[in-house]
Amino acid sequence: MKGFKFTRGMGKLRNGQTAAAESSVEDQQDRMTAKVDGIAGTLGLRRNWLLATAGIVLVTTFLVGAGKQYVGANTEPYYRVMVQGQEIGTLSDKAALDQLFAKKQQEYQAKYPGTDMILQTEGITTEVDKAYKPEINNEATLAKLDGMLKAYAVGVQLIVDGKAVGVVKDQETATAVLNKVKQHYIPGQTAEVAGAKLMKTASSTKNITTASPISKKVEGANIREDVSLLPIKADPNKILDLDEAVKLLTEGVESPLLYTVQEGDTISGIAKRFETTQKEIFNNNPTVKELTLQIGDQLQLSVPQPAITVVTVEQISEKVIIEPEVIVRKSDQLAAGKSKVVRPGQTGEKEMQYRLTKENGLVVQEEWLGQTVLKASLPEVVYRGTKIVGEGSGMFNWPVSGARISSSFGARWGRTHKGVDLVSGNRTIMAADAGTVTFAGVQSGYGNVVIINHRNGYETYYGHLSKISVSQGQKLEQGAKIGVMGNTGRSTGTHLHFEIRKNGSAANPMKYLR
Known part of the structure; x- marks a missing residue:
């Protein structure tokens, strides 16, 4: 811009003024040029900084990406x-x-x-x-x-009346255990009576020893308690197998038991029934004596008591020998007390039916159902003098009409019974055969009792009477009223205890009653 002169509108300038003006203009131009150069320098620096920053970013981005790839490859x-x-x-x-x-x-x-x-x-x-x-x-x-x-066993718990008694492995085993417990108390369908009896055959008068067979038919077996099965988690060491569970439920554990003495009980019989010893019974009951044992006495026993009570009902058929009927024909040709057999008799056979209710194999109720004659006996015919009143014929009638047996004769089912117990709606008691009253009063165990001597080797006993209608020494005909059925002495209810004794020994009345 040097040499450019401003002249418009100014007139003619002096030389000095002109030079000063030109110098000022040149200064302004230099300043402007310097500013332009400064701006250009500044822009160059910024461009270089931006380029450097971009390079760093590019390097950093590369390094980060590479790092991520490395970490990802090793995750x-x-x-x-x-x-x-x-x-x-x-x-x-x-x-x-x-x-x-x-x-x-x-x-x-x-x-x-x-x-x-x-x-x-x-x-x-x-x-x-x-x-x-x-x-x-x-x-x-x-x-x-x-x-x-850890592990647990899957088991089924047996619960009896709300009490847990054992654990088996499954439902099938539990059912098998209960069935086997029932079978434990069910006897065989046929059995033989222990011991032997004398039987006289029709073809021979020789006595032969034979067993009297008893047939048994089980009508039912049920568990009295409420038994439930509960699936549980169990300790495998406490799982019982089939036989162990059955043994647990049938043998039980030793526990105290208060036993009430019943008619026909003896200390030895009670000991055998509960599988204990007489010594242990006496030790637990120091005031008890064998000879003074009374019906209704209570004994402290320590016996195993099973957790389950199996109630079985059995129908029993027993063959019994029938003694021959004795037909007496009176003769005034014979002296009093004299007799003569004109035709020997022969024994017969009959089948007796009973129903027994048992709890864990022990009889708690006995019911006589009736009898069937299998072989009729042959009567014996005897001539006997008639000069003396009060002598029996050897033929015995039922001492009470419409009688039903509530307890049979003999040492059977854990009891010893010397006669039969009879119950009936008709409580009048009659002499089973003619004879003489040898006792009419009270005896231990029998209560009010009448004893009749038939003067032919036989005696009959009538116990537990509520009233006696005869007196000692009185002579009676067969069928004469001797008293009223009662509940005196060692008795658990109104009934007649009836015995037949032959030459002093108790005989089964069922062999003679007609």
Whole structure:
């Protein structure tokens, strides 16, 4: 811009002024040029800074990407093993956990082969996770978990009247146990009476020894208690097998028992019935004496009492010898007390039917159902003098009409009974045969009793009478009223205790009654 002169509108300038003006203009131009150059320099620096920054960003981006690729290449998945929400270790492979479970299950099943074992894995879970080069210790984790794993047995608990008595492995075994307990108290369908009896055959008068067969038919067997079955988790060491459970329910545990003495009981009979000893009974009951034992006395016993009571009802058929009827033909040609057999008699046979109710094999109720004659006896015919009144014929009628037997004769089913007990709606008691009253009063055990001597080797006893209608020494005809049925003496209810004794020994009245 040097040499450019401003002249418009100014007139003619002096030389000095002109030079000063030109100098000012040049200064302004220099300042403007300097500013332009400064701006250009500044722009150059900024461009260089931006280029450097872009390079750093590019390098950083490259390095970060490379780092991420490296970390990603070295990041591994793994499993955190949790027990009840608490981490106990890590695994690289979840299949190792399943293998441990299978191994432990096999170990427990092999240890308890007779039970169904269940491994307790509730609360054991896994959570998948990822980490850069994670530290995983499979062996330590599996070893720790191995020590924590437990198993239980699946079992069925037997509950009797609300009380747990034992555990078996399953429902099928429990049902088998209850059935076998019932079978334990069910006798065979046929059996032979222990001991032997004399039987006289029709073809021979020789006495031969034969067993009197008893046939048995079980009408039913039921468990009295309420029995329920409950599936449970059980200790495998407490699982009972079939035989152990049956033994537990049939043998029971030693427990105190208060026993009430019944008619016909003896200390030896009670000891045998409860499988104990007479000495133990006397030790537990120091005031009890054999000869003074009374019906209704209570004895303290210590005997095994099973948890279950099996009630069985059996129908019993027993063959009994029938003594021959004696037909007496009176003759005034014979002296009083003299007799003559004109035709020997022969025994017959009949079948007696009973129904027995038992609790765990012990008779608690006996019912006579009737009888069937299998072979009729042949009567014996005797001539006898008639000069003396009060002598029996040897033929015995029922001492009470419409009689029903409530207890039979003999040492059977754990009791000893010297006669038969009869009950009837008609309480009038009659002489079974003609004879003389030798006792009419009270005797121990019998209460009010009448004894008649038939003067032919036979005596009859009539016990527990409520009223006696005869007196000692009185001579009676067959069928004469001697008293009224009662409940005196050692008696558990109104009935007649009737005995027939032959030459002083008790005989089965059923052999003679017609």
